[in-house]
Amino acid sequence: MIQLTHLSKRFGDKIAVNDLNMILEPGKVMGLIGQNGAGKTTTFRMILNFIVPTSGTITWDNRPITQKDKQKIGFLPEERGLYQKLTIEEQILYFAELHGMSRADAKSELTHWLKRLDVVGKASDKVQSLSKGNAQKVQMIASLIFKPEFIILDEPFSGLDPVNTSIMMSEIMRMRDQGAMIIFSSHDMNNVTKISDNLTMLKQGKSILQGGVQEIREQFGRTKVYIEGPFSREELAHLPGVINVIPQGAGFDLTITEDHVGHDIFTYVTKNGYIPAFSQQPPTLDDIFRQEVAHNA
Numbered sequence: 001m002i003q004l005t006h007l008s009k010r011f012g013d014k015i016a017v018n019d020l021n022m023i024l025e026p027g028k029v030m031g032l033i034g035q036n037g038a039g040k041t042t043t044f045r046m047i048l049n050f051i052v053p054t055s056g057t058i059t060w061d062n063r064p065i066t067q068k069d070k071q072k073i074g075f076l077p078e079e080r081g082l083y084q085k086l087t088i089e090e091q092i093l094y095f096a097e098l099h100g101m102s103r104a105d106a107k108s109e110l111t112h113w114l115k116r117l118d119v120v121g122k123a124s125d126k127v128q129s130l131s132k133g134n135a136q137k138v139q140m141i142a143s144l145i146f147k148p149e150f151i152i153l154d155e156p157f158s159g160l161d162p163v164n165t166s167i168m169m170s171e172i173m174r175m176r177d178q179g180a181m182i183i184f185s186s187h188d189m190n191n192v193t194k195i196s197d198n199l200t201m202l203k204q205g206k207s208i209l210q211g212g213v214q215e216i217r218e219q220f221g222r223t224k225v226y227i228e229g230p231f232s233r234e235e236l237a238h239l240p241g242v243i244n245v246i247p248q249g250a251g252f253d254l255t256i257t258e259d260h261v262g263h264d265i266f267t268y269v270t271k272n273g274y275i276p277a278f279s280q281q282p283p284t285l286d287d288i289f290r291q292e293v294a295h296n297a
Contacts, residue, residue: 001025002047002150002181007056009042009205016042018205020056024150029176030183031196031213033285035293039205040185041078044152048075060150071099074148078155078185082139084128088119091127092142099146106145113141117167133164140168144175151175153184157191169195189285199285201292208292217282220291224283225254225262229275239265251277 002024009017017039024030032040045051047058049065060069083091089110096106110123117137120130127135140156153172157165172195176182186192192199193213201209209216227236228251236252237245241261246253256262262280269275283291 001061003057003059003062004043004047005057005059007043007046007058008054009039009046009051010054015205017046017053017202020200020202020205020207022200022207022210024181024183026149026179026181027176028181028197029172029195031192031199032183032185032202033187033189033192033199033289034185034202037204038202040202041154042205043202044075044154044183044185047152048073069150072149074099074143074146074151076140076143076151076153076156078158082127082135082142085126087124087126088114088121088130088138089123091138092123092145095142096146099148101146109145110141113145117141117171118164133160136160137164137168140171144171147178147180148175149180151180151182151184153182155185155187157186157188165191189289193285201289203293209288213285214282217285217288220283220288222259222262222280222282223256224281224287225256225265226277226279226281227251227254227265227269227275228277229269231269236265239268241265 004020004022007017007020008015020043022030032043034040042051046053048070058065086094089107092110093103093106097103114123117140119134119137121134127138130138136159143153144151156168156172160168169191172182172184196213198212199210199216200207226248231252233245233247233252236242236254241257241264242254243257244255254265256265266278269278
């Protein structure tokens with residue numbers, strides 16, 4: 001278990017991280033979200049001891065993180081850092097050996113990783129010949145091939161197309177299922193929803209939301225309704241308790257004042273029988289993120 005307790009970091013007069021508390025558990029994924037400059041990367045750098053906290057503690061199983069522990073940490077930085085003149089194999093074996101993996105084991109594992117991540121090219125290809133997406137996948141392999149117990153991923157999906165994003169997400173979930181502790185940052189709330197067990201939202205260095213993904217969504221009430229049927233936007237907008245109506249695909253997204261309004265709307269739209277779709281949900285993480293950023297501005 002990794003525990004951050006009252007963690008703070010100042011750079012002169014600027015507070016980058018302010019009294020942050022967080023627990024990371026084996027077999028769980030923590031999504032760390034926030035605007036640019038919210039303190040996500042600074043938090044990662046403190047965990048890795050790249051920078052020293054102004055105050056607070058970071059522990060692994062209730063003790064300080066040691067140099068030996070660092071060999072068990074896989075880190076994918078936001079600023080990608082591959083050696084362009086090396087081949088894929090040379091690059092991966094170098095990082096694997098740094099983390100205590102034998103060269104023979106790393107070479108054997110690399111074949112499986114290249115296939116699983118669908119890297120276009122051969123292990124003997126130079127990194128400089130790779131596309132951006134393939135280079136990103138190679139850096140992911142370098143971060144994970146030695147089977148780290150603790151994984152830190154800073155914007156792992158940045159710049160990837162949906163297919164490659166899905167491949168990377170599958171690997172993260174595979175590592176989670178093998179018992180790794182994982183924390184990652186992302187601006188894509190859809191990705192956060194898909195793979196996070198818990199999340200922490202930072203605003204100006206301070207945690208403003210923390211907990212299970214569904215638990216956080218439910219805190220905001222089931223105030224989102226989706227309807228498909230023979231109704232106009234104007235008709236739905238005039239129903240009591242409806243705040244907003246937005247066309248969405250074959251139907252409409254409604255924002256309502258309170259959960260119970262959904263029951264009244266359902267009664268109204270089904271008064272003549274069957275309709276193709278009715279769904280009442282809590283707001284999405286994207287909705288919550290925008291709301292909280294605006295509220296805490």
